[in-house]
Amino acid sequence: MGEVQIRSKYKKGGAVSYGFAFEIANVGGKRKWFTKYGFKSKKEAKQAGEVAQQNYENFGQVVSKDEISYSDFIDYWLENDCAIDLKPVTVSKYEKMSNLLLKPNLGKYKLKSITKEILQTFLTEMYDKGYSYNSLTVIKGLLTKSFNFAVDNHYVNYSPALRLKIPKNRIPKVPTRSAPHTYIPKEYMEKIFERFPENSSSYLPLKLAYECGLRLGEVFALCWEDVDFVNKVIRINRQVQWYEDKERKLEEIIKKNGTAECGNGFWYFAPPKYKSYRVVEISDELANILTNARDRQLKARDYYGIFYKNYYAANPLYFDGTKPERECGINKISDDDSGYHINLICIRENGTYVSPRTMQHVSRVIKKEIFPDFDFHSLRHTHASMLLEAGAEQKYIQTRLGHSNLKITIDVYEHTTENLRSRGRAVVNKLYN
Known part of the structure; x- marks a missing residue:
């Protein structure tokens, strides 16, 4: 030994x-x-x-098997089951959820001593703490999958996670956690664009979210080939996500700091949320803004020459819907020129990538100087609310924003602006007065 x-x-x-x-x-x-x-x-x-x-x-x-704790068993399950069958980004999400909730609350128990009562109590407590139904569904799924693996490998004789119930009618002790859907009035948007004008690297991300209702990851995944200047539309073919590489060595972290592979991971292309591939119409004004931005980038490329930063994708990108991103796996963005060259829209003058994380700083500035309730996603809410105010059909808004179903469009946005409520009151008065 x-x-x-x-x-x-x-x-x-x-x-x-x-x-x-x-x-x-x-x-x-x-x-x-x-x-x-x-x-x-x-x-x-x-x-x-x-x-x-x-x-x-x-x-x-x-x-x-008799002595293993649930905490150690989760690690074993993630490594010997999940890591084999699932994508790395999915395994990473499972690890985060396990470290955040499962291990602190259930990790102290021996695996064989966990009962259905313990698991049901845990789910109910999470509900009482304000966790959303979607979050509880994910937690329940992790419990079910981990104990199914335990049964299959003879750690336990039966699964205590069978037929667990997520509370529905019970009133939680803490209101369900949900992001506020903030509408940003036009006068504040004007101040935001004064603070981050057209020559700012933050201007285009803000403008695209505000005028197209795009999600954060969708904005920063846009390439020039996604823009049809003739028909004045943008095709949403992908989003960017962050992959945390736990095995990255310190010298690599230092070397890659400030690039698309900065820190302990890298950005990669993935399918848009809910696989919401779609075409978004743009205004004449936005088409002109994008045209000017593209022209500036081409001039900057000539000016910087060999010092201009170029980026590449591990797999080729597709812009006509013939091969969705989901078929490419984790499509890593890097400066490795052995990959496929990409023409990102959201870049600085010298070509360096403007990543989604830059919006964290932008949001702090806007909150402090202009609009205290600002967050990037509020631009998307504001766009939808403006469409509703202008009389756009809810089905059109659902398609434009890429919602998975119409109920989300109705529930999230129908109550967001006083202008919309005032219009409803005017209609009622006209009908019955």
Whole structure:
């Protein structure tokens, strides 16, 4: 039996996490190691490592099935089931939800001791804390899938997650958490565009969200090929999302800082939310603004020459709907010129990518200086509200904004402006007075 090795690594903020590693069976003639971090001291890591190694030698498992905690089992499930069948971005979402909710609330229990009553109480408590029905559905799904895996692999004889119920008629102790749907009056939008004028790198993202109702990720995924200047439409073919690469080394993080691969991950193209591929009509004014922006970018490319920043996609982009983004998997954006060159719309003068995260700073400025209730998504709400005020059909608004169903359009936007309510009162007075 080889010796348990103690290791350490730095977390965000400079804190040290200790871990252990020991050699397990070779695979294909190559040495393999089992590694686990998350311990506060070398002593704690060594003790846990010795127990894990003993279990592996005796039972072929790092932790015995009778003793494993739900917290450790989640890690095992994510690594040995989810990581095999699911996309990395989905696994990352599962990990975040598990670390945020499942482990703190259920991780202390032994897997075999968890009952349906414990899980149902947990779901009800989350409901009482104001978690939305959609969030609770995701939580319930994680519980069901993890315990199905436990049953299939003989950790438990039956699943306590069967037929769990999400409260519906019960009144929660805390109102359901939901983002406020803020309407931004025209006079404030004028001030916003005065603060971030046309020569600002933040102007186009704000303008596209305000005049087209696009989502944040959709705005920053736009390429010039998505714009049809003849017919004056924009085709929404994709969005950008962030992939957190936990294995990225420190030197790579430093090297890539400030690029499309900055920090501990990278941006990539993905299908739009709800797979809402669509065509959005644009005004003559916006078409002219985009034309001018494209001309400036072409001149800047000539001016900067070899110093102009270019970006590439791992897989080719499609602009006519023949091959949706979902068929390309994680379509990474990088400066690796072995990929497919892309012409992003939201870039700075020297070609560097303006990522969605820049809007966090823009939002702080607008909140402080102009409109305290501002957030980027409110531009989308404002656009929908203005369409309603102008008399646009709800079905048209649903299609334009890419809502999954008409109910979302009605529920979210129908009450957002006083102008719309005033119009309704005027109609009633006209009918009955």
